[in-house]
Amino acid sequence: MKAVLLCQSRQVIVRDVPKPIPQADEVLIRVKSVGICGTDFHYWRTGSVGNFKIKDPFILGHEASGQIEQVGEDVTNRSIGEKVVVDIQVPCGKCTFCRMGRYNLCPLKRCMGDPPTNGAFAEYVTWPADFAYAMPDDMTFNEGALIEPLNIGVYAVSRAGISMGDSVMIMGAGTVGLMSLCAALAAGADKVYVVDIDDWRLNKALGLGATATINARDDVASRIHDLTNGSYVDTTIEASGSPVATVQAVKVTRRGGKIALVGVYDLAELTYPLLDVVMKELTVFGNIDGANAFPKSMHLMASRKIDAEKLITHHLPLEDLDRAFRILDAKEHALKIMLHP
Numbered sequence: 001m002k003a004v005l006l007c008q009s010r011q012v013i014v015r016d017v018p019k020p021i022p023q024a025d026e027v028l029i030r031v032k033s034v035g036i037c038g039t040d041f042h043y044w045r046t047g048s049v050g051n052f053k054i055k056d057p058f059i060l061g062h063e064a065s066g067q068i069e070q071v072g073e074d075v076t077n078r079s080i081g082e083k084v085v086v087d088i089q090v091p092c093g094k095c096t097f098c099r100m101g102r103y104n105l106c107p108l109k110r111c112m113g114d115p116p117t118n119g120a121f122a123e124y125v126t127w128p129a130d131f132a133y134a135m136p137d138d139m140t141f142n143e144g145a146l147i148e149p150l151n152i153g154v155y156a157v158s159r160a161g162i163s164m165g166d167s168v169m170i171m172g173a174g175t176v177g178l179m180s181l182c183a184a185l186a187a188g189a190d191k192v193y194v195v196d197i198d199d200w201r202l203n204k205a206l207g208l209g210a211t212a213t214i215n216a217r218d219d220v221a222s223r224i225h226d227l228t229n230g231s232y233v234d235t236t237i238e239a240s241g242s243p244v245a246t247v248q249a250v251k252v253t254r255r256g257g258k259i260a261l262v263g264v265y266d267l268a269e270l271t272y273p274l275l276d277v278v279m280k281e282l283t284v285f286g287n288i289d290g291a292n293a294f295p296k297s298m299h300l301m302a303s304r305k306i307d308a309e310k311l312i313t314h315h316l317p318l319e320d321l322d323r324a325f326r327i328l329d330a331k332e333h334a335l336k337i338m339l340h341p
Contacts, residue, residue, distance in 0.1 A: 029066040034145055105291075175335060204335060234254060
C-alpha cells in the first residue's frame with residue numbers, strides 16, 4: 001500500500017509499505033479522509049512532540065475515518081463494509097487511571113500517529129475494533145475525520161463544567177479552538193468570545209456563532225473588560241499554544257473562574273502569573289486527548305449543529321502531504337486540510 005512517512009524535520013517521502021494485517025481484536029480500515037492536526041504539523045516542523053521523537057521513518061496522522069475491509073477473528077462488534085471513525089487512544093484497561101475512567105492518563109496507552117504506533121497517512125490502517133466507532137449512514141467521511149478534534153473541545157468544555165448562561169473565551173481559532181467554540185455553544189454558553197492573530201480565522205469563528213472576536217494584537221484584556229461590562233469571562237479555553245495567550249487567559253478570566261489549557265506548547269516551561277492565579281482563586285487545568293467524550297462528540301457531529309465543511313479549506317491527495325505542511329507553514333488561508341488516500 002501507499003503511505004507517506006516523516007523521516008526527519010521537514011522531510012517526508014511517499015513509499016510503498018506492506019499492507020497491515022489485523023490482529024485478532026482489530027479491524028483493517030481503508031482510510032477515506034484524514035485531517036492534518038496541529039500535532040502532525042508540530043512533528044513536521046520540529047521532529048518531536050514532548051517526549052515523542054522521530055528516530056526512524058514514521059507514518060503520522062490520526063484524524064481518520066474510513067471503511068472496514070477486514071475484521072480480526074475475535075471481532076464481533078464490527079463488520080466488513082461499516083463506516084468508522086477511530087478514537088486514537090488505546091489504553092491498557094488495567095492501571096489505576098483506566099479503572100478510574102480517566103484512561104487518557106494511562107501511562108501505557110498507545111496513540112495512533114505517535115511513535116512507535118504508525119498513523120493514518122496511508123491507504124490502510126489497523127486499529128482495535130473497540131476503538132473504531134460506527135458512523136451514521138448519512139455522516140460523511142469528512143465529518144467523521146473531524147470528530148477527533150471535536151472530541152478535544154467537548155472534553156475541555158465538560159471538564160470546565162461550562163453550562164447554560166456561561167461566558168467563555170477561546171484563545172486560538174484553529175480547528176481545536178473552533179471546535180471548542182462549537183462545543184461551548186452546544187453546552188449552552190451564552191457568550192463566547194474568540195481571540196486569534198488572524199482576521200480570516202476570526203471571521204470563521206463568527207460564522208460558527210462566536211459572540212465577538214478580538215485580534216490578539218489588540219489589548220485583549222481591555223476589550224474583554226468592555227465587552228463584559230467589567231465582569232470578564234467565567235471560563236477560558238487556551239487552544240493556541242501561545243505563551244502570551246496563557247498569560248492573557250489569567251487576565252480575562254473572572255475571580256473564581258476556570259482556565260483549560262488545551263494547546264500544544266513549544267516550550268516545556270513558561271513564565272506564568274501565579275500570584276494572579278492565587279489572588280483570583282482561579283482553577284487552571286491541563287487537557288490531554290480526552291476521556292469518555294467520544295460518544296458525545298459523535299452525537300454532536302451527527303446532529304448537524306456544526307457545519308463541519310466550514311472548517312475544511314483544502315482537499316488534497318495523500319501524496320501531497322508535504323505540500324499541505326508547507327501551506328500551513330506559509331500561514332496561507334488554511335484551517336483544516338483533509339487528505340484523501
